[in-house]
Amino acid sequence: MSMGPPPGSPLGGPAASGLPFAGIPPELAERAQRILDREPDHTPEVPAFSHRAPAPDPFTFSRFLWPSRWPLALALVLVAAETAALLAGPLLVQVGVDRGITAGDMQVVAVVAALYLAVIIANVGLGWARGVVTIRIGERLMEQLRNRLFRHLQRQSLDFYEREQAGVITTRLTSDVENLTALFQEGLVQMVVQGLTVVVIAVLMLLLDVRMALVVLVVVVPALVASSLWYRHTSARGYDLVRDRISLVLADLQENLAGVRTVASFHRGRHNTAVHESLSEDYYRANLGTARSGVAYGAVGEALGVLGQVAVLLVGGLQVRAGELSLGRLFSTLLYLGLLFAPIQQLVQLSTTYQQGRSSSRKLAELLAREPTVVESPDAHPLPSIEGRLELRDVSFAYRTGPGGEQGPLVLEHLDLEVPAGETLAVVGPTGAGKSTVARLLTRAADPTAGSVLIDGVDLRAVTVSSLRNQLGVVPQEPFLFHGTVRDNLTVGRPDATDPDLDRACAELGVDDLVARLPEGYDTAVHERGVSLSAGERQLLSLARAFLARPRVLILDEATSNLDPQSERRVESALDTLLQGRTAVIVVHRLSTARRADRIAVVDRTAAGGAARVVELGSHDELVAAGGTYASMWATWESHLSEAERDGSAR
Amino acid sequence: MTDLLGAPGAGAGAALPPVRAAEGLRLGWIRRLWPVLAPQRRVVVTSFLIGLFSLSITVAVPTIVGITIDRAIASTASPLGPFLIALTALALARSVLSVAYRYGLYRTAYRVEVDLRTLLFRHYSGLSFGFYDRMQTGQLVSRAQSDVRSVQLYLAVAPLILTAVISFLVAIVVMLATSIPLTVVAVVALPGVYVVGVALRNRLFPLSWIIQGRQAEVASVVEESVAGVRVVQSFAAEDRQLREMAQAARRLRWANVEQGLIRARLAPLLENPPRIGSVLVLLVGGWLVVEGRLEIGAIIAFNAYIVLLQVPFRFLGFFLILGQRARASAERIFEILDEEPDIADPPDPVEPEQRSGRVELAGVRFGYGTGPDLLRGVDLTVEPGETVAIVGATGSGKSTLARLLCRYYDPRDGRILLDGVDLRRQSVERVRRSVVVVPDEPFLFSASLLENLAYGRPELAQVDGAVPDEVVAAARAVDAASFIEATDQGYRTPVGERGYTLSGGQRQRLALGRALLVDPEVLVLDDATSAIDVQVEARIHRSLRRLRADRTTVLVAHRLSTITLADRVVLLDGGRVAATGTHAELLASSARYREILASTIAVEPGTAGDDPAGDAPAGDDAAVDDAAGDDAAGDDAGAP
Incomplete structure (x- = not known):
């Protein structure tokens, strides 16, 4: 039984019913069909619906992830291994420079290069495994979340549907869930990868040379952290504003489409366009706000990147000149410094995903916390066959x-x-x-x-x-x-x-x-x-x-x-x-x-x-x-x- | 798109020229976006030039670091200070420049997004109803949401990628100047990135279509559950809806996982070739240094360059995916923009000499879409001030006729004249101001009662100040004032989405008031009082007449009480006007009229005791079939 798409149809759903946008352009149809041929028949298990309130289960992102903790732990192990493979490179370079190049021993250089290559190959394999594990966890969670949200919607009473705009409800199950997917797939996993990278680099730097490491960790990193905190604070508010305003834009659009005849009859096209434009302008301005803080933050990060190199060259360079430090250790520290800034900059980019996901997560929590006005009492019994009085x-x-x-x-x-x-x-x-x-x-x-x-x-x-x-x-x-x-x-x-x-x-x-x-x-x-x-x-x-x-x-x-x-x-x-x-x-x-x-x-x-x-x-x-x-x-x-x-x- | 918004170049959003279909869509969707992009070109070019400046500093830094190492660290030939001061100055200069160019580019992308939204919105509001008859609202909203967003994302990233590519080229030149063999080994693995990128694109492009279709599927299930919530709850059909969602969510999950698996396989291959460059730089650079043909600082500089070169390649994959998405989205947006409105202003609109509300139909033939003719040559004249009731069986085209009068559709053949001038020769705005149709299931907006009443006269619905007398008078005339004033916020009371907190009769009265405030010469009531009590209906009609005695009124009548309000009755049968006259005359002269009315009487109290189940009408197949078209066009409220 399905009011939705028949399982065999190419795109399925409303799009397949002969309307325009029936989907895939002809030149891609063959390739798409090859993909769809692999699709099994889906028979999702659907537990029977009950009006009774389920056990209270407030929605937070961590509670949401908890049931998948073991696969997540596996993903973490893979992430750790992947990071180790990634960060072995500069250490190998240090050995290559000090024992090979500076010593004039090409054999050492060759062995180090071979090890470096092996590490790269390991990184490819681990990256693949991590990708497979996280996509499977993430998508299973999102499917569960969609079904949970929808089940919650089904429990709501009529007055809920009369008060809420249909477009807003739909947004919860589409964009908001997708934002959460992004938070998990790109956000969470990447944050762990990059966060781990930062920590490991810090430790390795300390092992290479304490003075250079201290300059980086005491001067450069705190400056980056401070600017990050500022950015996080500003952008959190900014993204909430952006999301609120885009909801208004879409709700307005939805209503204009639903009432298109009335709009035409009363010749409101121009007026409504002006209203829509002004809503869009508000949305635009909210976007500019987030762009401004983002750009400023990016520039500070870049400046710190070069200033960090200057600091390392100063502290390390003076030691090398004095013969207290090997050139290889300076090289290695410089390479790690470069690797340190890339993940931090990526973490900043991820903060967009994070903010959006967080904002969506809050909205979903709000929706899931909503109790229907008609509530089934816990000791309600089934109504026996009635006469009808x-x-x-x-x-x-x-x-x-x-x-x-x-x-x-x-x-x-x-x-x-x-x-x-x-x-x-x-x-x-x-x-x-x-x-x-x-x-x-x-x-x-x-x-x-x-x-x-x-x-x-x-x-x-x-x-x-x-x-x-x-x-x-x-x-x-x-x-x-x-x-x-x-x-x-x-x-x-x-x-x-x-x-x-x-x-x-x-x-x-x-x-x-x-x-x-x-x-x-x-x-x-x-x-x-x-x-x-x-x-x-x-x-x-x-x-x-x-x-x-x-x-x-x-x-x-x-x-x-x-x-x-x-x-x-x-x-x-x-x-x-x-x-x-x-x-x-x-x-x-x-x-x-x-x-x-x-x-x-x-x-x-x-x-x-x-x-x-x-x-x-x-x-x-x-x-x-x-x-x-x-x-x-x-x-x-x-x-x-x-x-x-x-x-x-x-x- | 021009008819509702004035000619292009006039009106609110004149800055946006229409986007026209390019002959070859394949040739470049970017080119089709050009009209939206063009106004931004100065900002883009300026930002781009500043970006190049900023990037040349970025490219210079590793070489300077390399030289610093060679001259002031590995040897003590030069002092360290001046090098470090120069690097510091460059770093600060670059930050200032990068703020300027990035902000410029982001702002442009957001601007384009908003302009694209506006363009779509305007286009939507100009499209013919035939289009809405076959489209789902969910699909249309998704065009304006995900699709516009994915184009915006691409536009924001594209210039950044372009500057990265240029800096890549500059970096290569600098590297070649240092050492040709070392440059060759540093970049030798990079073409691998391109190969993997192509493979990725080939697999992900069809999937991105599938995924977007399935996202729309999920949205449709939600929308339908919201719109049909009464039925779902009444029939305890929640399980059925849950299964729908489970199926849609599973299908989306499958497609997303497919996409994720492809990425997991190919993305690491995309990211690692540059690191092979690092290995080779160490190996070959080490050998060159040992041989004394290269200074050791170059190894650090080249490693930094590889990190720099990684950036465009790292993002190239992402960029390719974004490009696929954006292109898919843009094409779907163009599909909408390519929909031409059937109803548009003539090049030189004719203004009738006098606006009196005389309506004349001559040989009007019409059917929906490619369907059969519903009206097969209607001739009818309604004089100013006259009230005419149109009566007919199901599918006789009564409501269709009403919709033709305000030019929701154009007839296939024949003419409709308003004040002596063909509707198609007048401006659409003028026609719609003169002729207002009130449907039986009116659509109300999520706004206050006041804003709904003053929908055609937005100036009356100012946020502050007292409710204008005009609005109150209209509300009184349609018997809506008492229930409005009984609400706690009066005229400022918000109407729930689609006006659900109001009863059917209240909604109809608001719709009548809304029409009345526009004060049209011709008022077409398409069973607009069906949910209103008979006494109230009669009272409303009396006030309508009192307010404007010379108003032409066309009533599409489904009940006797409405027919009796008309001066003249027109019997529509077989797609033509079969008879016309007063109610009494028709009763006397037309057997068909009596037949149609008799079926009314059969269910009304006069003949109670009959068993209506016993003599259900047997045939009239054609008529009922035709009604399909009739209704296809009918339901504003139909979209969730």
Whole structure:
């Protein structure tokens, strides 16, 4: 089962579905195919999802690496050997100069050169082994991290998704994880390589000549360290700023793309471009800030490089002139000095990677520390097979607004409502009065601020979320279809459904002809959010999806309001089949649907701007007879109909 | 790209000339980037010259060190002091110069990145909707993110590499002047670096495509989970999503590991040949010194030169990889830039004599993409001030007609006139100011309610100050003022992404208010009140009329209450106008109209008791098929 790419496709994924950017340019296709031919079938293990909060595991980079400590230790050993091979060179040069060249013994020079060559070959082999080990560790960790983050996202409640921008969430799983990969692959490993190099060089220098070594280690190195600390401090802030600003740029772009029609309609192209440009300029300026400190730091490092040589030439040179030091030791120290500055300069370049990785790591930690507002209690039990009696008992509700999750004004207050098993209840009321909130509470997309929501007398908070949702069918107002085939979309709630199951469900709902008409039946691909299907077809598929899940209770945010009459009639008929024998709560926008319900609850504010509660409850006839809010809504509705009805029936 | 932003050379970002398709993409993607690079050339050239200065000092230092050793250390012929003072002075001078040239180059790269982002953004905002109908937002954002970034990285590194290459050449000359055989052995192994580099490039280039595709795959899974979160949660389909992610993450991991293994094998081979140079310098240089043909300081100088020569070669591999990435990215960026907008301003836009809102369609034929005709010759005139309802079955092209009126698309055949002038002969801006379409699922931006309402009039949404009366009046007119004022920050309340914290009806009312503030001559409501209660709908229509009696209104109607608000009803059937008249007239005269309305009545209370399941419409296949195209274009809210 895969809504993603079929395993055999060249690039896989959305890119392979005949869109532009289908991927690899033709001249590379053959080579790419040769690579892909080596790819095995992936069958990643996926532990079952649970809403229960996992054991607390705060995210830090070191905790993240801990499980891989043994392979990492192996990598460290390889790194150490590699460094030793790299640093043996100048020591050999010292021997070659003092015992060979200065002594005029070419045999020694030849032996030293041969050893030097052997060391280089060892370095190549060790470098390869280290590369293999680290890439395998790093990529396994990143895969785990992606899955962990995504699992965490799946646990988040609806309000999280309403507050966060989609682009920002996506950035966490893409750029931020990639930055962390870079931190591990290039950053961490290289830092160990270079750090070790620095330490070993320091020791070797001391062994060669204490006075020269002291000049380097007491004067040159502290100056480098001081400037490094300054740079680290400045650039840390700089990179955070850069990352914040690029997020804003991308979020702005994302929104402009998603709302492209509105942008065009209101002729905001120029204005929005100006806004985007100013966001980009902010990003540019943040980049310049980091460039300035980076360049200054680089220059200081370079100057110290030559000044260090000057110092060594002074201290060592005077000793050589006085005959107290061999020329070979001076050479060797100069060579090590050169090798000392290269890793330090590389460490500085790596600090970019490090800062970015650190900043990403912090953002990921923040995300992973985020607790969903709907939390499964540790002693929640699975909901047994239900009859379907629903109850809202003295429920009040306020949305949490703002990033801190502060409570907004009450939307519902002291709301009581009971739906017996098997009943169809319509919830009507003015827009914005809280009809949809009622549906949200019943499905536990949110928990009430006060009071309780019960199903068969059991508080929803006492049962596991999946056992609840498995018995509840929810049809959201907007029929969302996933990228993938019609089958993928229909079986969302029942992944094990077979084709005969699908056939039966579609036939019962009267959507079999729709499926029959699709070019490849159930295997027809629906494009992004199902755009190649009409609104009516999407709704029918969305109903079929709910039907196939065979829930005991159905919560439906009426979505039939924007269809043409024929599609609407099909949807209505499918809906009737769907409702048979089930408890149903329908958030109604059209009174024609309300009338067909067993009972109607009118949800309205009791005071302007206040919270809503159930103001009327009863069957259609009762409420019309009662002459309240519903009756007046109905009267308006009916006045629009009478003429058409009269003429229509006279036809 | 010009239609929404004014002609090239005018408007906000006039500094950027359009990037046009070059005939041979192979010939050099850098050349295609030239229009973005050109404004930076003076800074680049200056920085580059300063860089050469700085680098010649770098090249001089090892030779001076070698001479110092020979003259003042290995022998005592000269005093040590003057040499060391000269070296110190050179070191300080070089630092000042290197700050100047590096900053100049970085600044240029960042500038180009920002300009490229702007260019892409502008191009995006000008592209036709046919393009968005087939693209995924995730892919488009990735163009502007990873791809622009990889081009920027390359541009930042390229000049540094170039200066390193030049210093390499200068160093070779200096080395040759010291000793020809020693120079030969020092550089003899370096071509190996090139050979390995080519092998690396051949293997990594196709992989970098695969990897970028798979990164986009991961992004798509996340985006879809975010956009479809309601469905995922409702159907407890988290496991399914987790499997999607597991698969995408595993596929990405595999490709990344492949890439890493190739690097692990080849990168050490790329780095070590220069060290072979060091070995040979020791061997051959030692022999030359022993023979008395070379002074010993040259061994130190040559070792320093090899370290210097390592730099370009060490980075050459990295640079080659960056180049591959940047080129792949640039080509994908060009793919976007090569997309031509179908809807553009005419060379000489015609301004109608009078803006009264008269709409006329003559023989309009239209279908989406390469699909079949949806409209097969529509003739229709709507007079200024008239309210016309368009009624039709599924796939009759009602919404499509609405989209043609504001020129989201051009007809295949026939003409659409606004105030007597063909839409294609008017400026797009003017058309869109005159005709506003309000869709049934409006898109709201992550901004305040005020900013959303004033979306077409940004000057009304100043950050400070009171909410303009005009905005409040519009909000009242569309019955939105009460719920807005009930929120804790009133008009300044931010709307959650895509306006989810608002109900469907509230979103529709905001969209109506947004359209109203633009005060267009022609208002097209594409079922724009579907989620609004009937009484409120009627009230809103009364206020709309009160605010501007001469406004032309086209209603795409899906429900009876909306039809009854119109002066005249147009029945769209079989891609043509089948009948037109008042609601009553059509009821009396058109059987087809009654048929379509009757299907409405069947689900409305008048005939309750019927079993709608028993007489589901049997056929109308063609019509439903056509609706596919209709909807393909419809859903702004469709992109996550």
